[in-house]
Amino acid sequence: MEHYCRRLAYSGWTATSVTLTDIPVNKAQLHGRVGDYDGGETAAWMAGLRSPTWRAVRDAVTGHSIHCVSDRPFAALTKDLERGLRLLGWMTTKTPVVWYWWDHDWPRILPVGATPGPKHINGGWAVPGTPEVHVYRREEAHKVLIHETIHAIGLDVPQTVMNPIRVRFEGALGHALWPHLGEAFTEFYAEWLWSIAAATGLGDAKKRWDYQLACSAKQAAIIWGRTRGQTAAEDTNVFAYYILKWVLMGHTAEVLLGPTASARHWFDWWMATTIVPVETGEDVPLGMTC
Secondary structure, eight states, X not given: OHHHHHHHHHHHHHTOOOOEEEOOOOHHHHHHTOOGGGTTHHHHXXXXXXXXXXXXXXETTTOOEEEEEESSOTGGGHHHHHHHHHHHHXXXXXXXXXXXXXXXXXXXXXXXXXXXXXXXXXXXXXXXTSSEEEEOOSTTHHHHHHHHHHHHTTXXXXXXXXXXXXXXXXXXXXXOOOSOTTHHHHHHXXXXXXXXXXXXXXXXXXXXXXHHHHHHHHHHHHHHHHHTTOOSOOSSSHIIIIIIHHHHHTTHHHXXXXXXXXXXXXXXXXXXXXXXXXXXXXOEEOOTTO
């Protein structure tokens, strides 16, 4: 069944094309939408740009658009912007989505001995049901675009479904989780879709997903090594992004076919899973596409 879902998604991806047209850049929004959600990192980066590149593009067919500020040359952005419009067109043709992108070369690195938090992990944000996406890293920008677009077009597992399930997890773990436990599905789905969009063919998409499973298992073990026994409340979706997401990957077909229906099994799947914690004496890359 997973193979059928992959073939269907890949068919849609290969059929998606864009007509890229440059449009005026909404600099006011790119300036105004930086805040303290990332500890001021994006605002400081923008302030330090001596000659920023501003660029905006729109797909003439779907109406999707991208507004970007970067330290790269104007022409160097074309390939990434074209792929971004294509991803948006693949995901929805019903509602034009705007992608605001701060093309900041800020890698996800977890230093030795550090507990993972927002600055090590997060790369974007969106308001569920609002057709706007914000991405503030260059690393994994297209995968993050997919993740945030899932929010923007309302494909998430409903929060009302997740709340009682989150309470069960918190009881077992002994600390409060970030409220949005459904992010485990959103990230799972984004990585599954990206394994298709980044592939050179259907067979390569399967290989990329297999690699993603292995990579995610390794990251889950490292994060579990850093967070097991934690008593302080989470300040971002660490458990959902790295550990519960990996648990869902072990039930890919069930989750793809019924994300919301599968949620009632998530806790039992987690309880039936053994994660051997890995302790590392080095910095750890936390990019979710490895």
